[in-house]
Amino acid sequence: MAFAVLATHLLFALVLFAVSAGLTWAMLRVGIMDVPNHRSSHKRPVPSTGGVAIVATFFIGFAAVYLLSDDARIAEVYLTGFAAASVGIALVSFLDDLGRLRNFAIKLGAQIAAAL
Numbered sequence: 001m002a003f004a005v006l007a008t009h010l011l012f013a014l015v016l017f018a019v020s021a022g023l024t025w026a027m028l029r030v031g032i033m034d035v036p037n038h039r040s041s042h043k044r045p046v047p048s049t050g051g052v053a054i055v056a057t058f059f060i061g062f063a064a065v066y067l068l069s070d071d072a073r074i075a076e077v078y079l080t081g082f083a084a085a086s087v088g089i090a091l092v093s094f095l096d097d098l099g100r101l102r103n104f105a106i107k108l109g110a111q112i113a114a115a116l
Helices: 002-030 051-068 076-097 104-115
Strands: none
Touching: 002 051, 051 076, 076 104
């Protein structure tokens, strides 16, 4: 019994890893790069959309645990608020990675709205 549970958890982790690796590869192929400037800590251009894989993997894992587990449930209203705030922060971060958000007030406003 314990081995079956362990195997299930390891398979779940492997699927999440595969999703993350696939999305990372796709983002590298798209080629959205962060070109270094005087404030950068890196010397060469690096991919700036690695967060896409992290956010997608998190939401897939979170949704799977929520839908498949009867333990540790939270109220639907809190789950919806958490998901909306997370998506909002992820969207603003993605737009920032693309270079579309130059104004810090928009990013700060999104963080404040998500916290509220």
